[in-house]
Amino acid sequence: MAIDQAELSTEQVLTRDIPWETYMSTKLISGTSLQLLRRYDNRPESYRAQLLDDDGPAYVRVFVSILRDIFKEETVEYVLALIDEMLTANPKRARLFHDPSLASEDAYEPFLRLLWKGNWFIQEKSCKILALIVSARPKTHDGSFANDDASNSKNKNTTIDDVLDGLVKWLCAQLKNPSHPSRAVQTSINCLATLLKEPKVRSSFVQTDGVKLLIPLISPASTQQSIQLLYETCLCVWLLSYYEPAIEFLATSRTLPRLIDVVKSSTKEKVVRVIILTLRNLLHKGTFGAQMVGLGLPQIVQSLKSQAWSDEDLLEALNQLEEGLKDNIKKLSSFDKYKQEVLLGHLDWSPMHKDVNFWRENIMSFEENDLKILRVLITILDSSSDPRALAVACFDLSQFIQHHPAGRVIVTDLKAKERVMKLMNHENAEVTKYALLCIQRLFLGAKYASFLQA
Missing domain, CATH: 1.25.10.10 (Leucine-rich Repeat Variant)
Structure with a gap:
């Protein structure tokens, strides 16, 4: 893909002169189409707006038929730029594509085909236009789309399901393997944010x-x-x-x-x-x-x-x-709550800390995930500046030593002793009290330290 095609802007494309007369002489467009195009081409936006107000569906028919019948890249880009400009100025014009007078036209097919065939400019514009047209489908009073069933019954036309599936496949393909280094992902997400309002698109997106x-x-x-x-x-x-x-x-x-x-x-x-x-x-x-x-x-x-x-x-x-x-x-559960408290580092004197039954019932749960909760508890001794959290952590370690059959050995192996001893000189009296309790349990065993627990 040539980079100049990728970086084309709508304004640049619209400066081109397209040989509409030649297309008419080769029967690629009709005389009526030529008249409409001459009236519209290279006119100020306010003048074009009036033409679209007066005769919008006729212009949509001309644009769609050109995209269906003419394959010259410069012309395809030009017509897409015209449609893009028209919809950017007023997105409600997307409703023109659903005018009853266009019921026999397959308005979706050219854009769906161009998603896969064209350069980046053509792909991006086709995606944006198609997403707007699809979203502008008429709705019934209950909020569902009025013409979905009707379009599904017309075998010769591209059905709305075909369009939505095709769009989703293209958008996912762009997210996996972008056609443009900076714009493809942004364009795709922008379209998805509009289209995922539809249940059909959600289903298709998940399946893809x-x-x-x-x-x-x-x-x-x-x-x-x-x-x-x-x-x-x-x-x-x-x-x-x-x-x-x-x-x-x-x-x-x-x-x-x-x-x-x-x-x-x-x-x-x-x-x-x-x-x-x-x-x-x-x-x-x-x-x-x-x-x-x-x-x-x-x-x-x-x-x-x-x-x-x-x-x-x-x-x-x-x-x-x-x-x-x-x-x-x-x-x-109480141990789940305890884990949340420890993992978040927000230790406080919630009832379970001093509840003997909590320690008896849950002591073996501390062995889960290679003693993860115990290791985090010991880390809090180093990392926390909250005296309450430090005091509770020291107390909980003393409880672990008391209730786990190998508590003293495990806590010693995890190098907790040095960290607790540092806290024995802490300025907060509560921290020093429970640091001392923990050290007593570590050295002497539970019965010699029980008098400190009060």
Whole structure:
């Protein structure tokens, strides 16, 4: 692909002179089409707007027939540029393609074919135009599209299902292997953010294995362009969060940690809003609630609530998410809750720490994942500056030593002793008290240290 074709602009293409008379003499366009084109070509936008208001469907018929019958690249580019300009000036003109007078025309077919045949300019314009036309289909009063069944019954025409499937395949192909280094992904996500409102597109996108192509794009953004790409990607995920088969895929991928990573660091209100709305949708599905608690979302929601957002939907969603997360925490087992506390580093004197039954019932659970929770507990002794967290960590280590058959050996092997001894000189009395208890248990065994537990 020549780079000059890739970087063509609509304005550049529209400066061309197209030999319409030659096309008429070779019977590729009719005399009526020639008259309409002469009236429209190289005219100011206000004049063209009036022509489209008066005779829009006739112009659409001419444009579609040229794209169907003429294959010269410069002419195809020119007509696509005319349509693009017409729809950019007023997207509602996409409805002209559905005018009853065009019922016998196959308005979709040329654009669908050009998605795969043309250079980047032709592909990009065809994609954008097709997405607008498809979205402008007439709707009935219940919100469904009026002419879908009718178009499906016309065998000679490209059906709406063909169009949506073809579009999704092309968009997924661009996300996998972009035709243009900087614009293909942006264009594809932009179109998907419009098209995924349709159940048929969601189904087709999941079947084409498209969901996994979105996940790498969910990462903190730095430039204005990448913020827009991130926003539209998250918009796609939000639309997919209403569709069960997509939710199953989101549950088994890295989507949730990535969304939480972005919402933690983003200052763009529209990005935060669409992610929070997505998380609210997913909260009660499968194991999402427990995963969100595990990834520290309750603390992040608290932090977001303290910021000055202007969007009422966002504030309401944050409140609903906070309540839902509280319900999830209540449902967790006591050891699950303990794990969340340790993994988040937010240790406090919640009842389980001093509950002998908790330690007796759960002591062997500490061996899971190569003693992961115990290792994190010991790391807190080095990393935390919160005296309460340090005191609780020392106390919990002393409990582990007391209740686990090999507690003293394990804690010694994990080099905890040196870290606890440093805390015996801490300025906070609570920290020194429980550091001393831990060391007593480590050296002397439980019975000699019991008097310190009070």
